[in-house]
Amino acid sequence: MIVLDVEGMTCDGCSKAVQNAIAARDADAVVVVNRIAGRVSADTKLSAEEAAAAVRDAGYDAAPAVTG
Numbered sequence: 040m041i042v043l044d045v046e047g048m049t050c051d052g053c054s055k056a057v058q059n060a061i062a063a064r065d066a067d068a069v070v071v072v073n074r075i076a077g078r079v080s081a082d083t084k085l086s087a088e089e090a091a092a093a094v095r096d097a098g099y100d101a102a103p104a105v106t107g
Contacts, residue, residue: 040080040081040082041080041081041083041085041086041087041090041103042078042079042080042087042103042104042106043078043079043080043081043087043090043091043094043101043102043103043104044077044078044101044102044103044104044105045057045072045074045077045078045079045094045099045100045101046077046099046100046101047098047099047100048072048074048077048099049074050074053074053099054072054074056097056098056099057070057072057079057094057097057099057101058070058072059097060093060094060096060097061079061081061083061085061090061093061094063093064085064089064090064093065083065084065085067083067084068081068082068083068084068085069081069082069083070083078104079094079101087103087104088103091103
């Protein structure tokens with residue numbers, strides 16, 4: 040499970056775009072978007088940085104979340 044901080048998600052369309060960006064690189068990914076919190080959780084084979092890059096390619100600021 041990876042967690043990303045994502046900025047710029049303002050609507051359901053944004054949430055879907057982020058989900059699709061990760062799914063395009065891992066079709067088996069299970070992605071949960073909390074656009075209010077600006078967080079995306081994904082059960083994916085991608086690394087956190089690979090998933091963040093996919094989201095950035097879709098036009099959103101994204102980085103692996105700092106937890107702890």
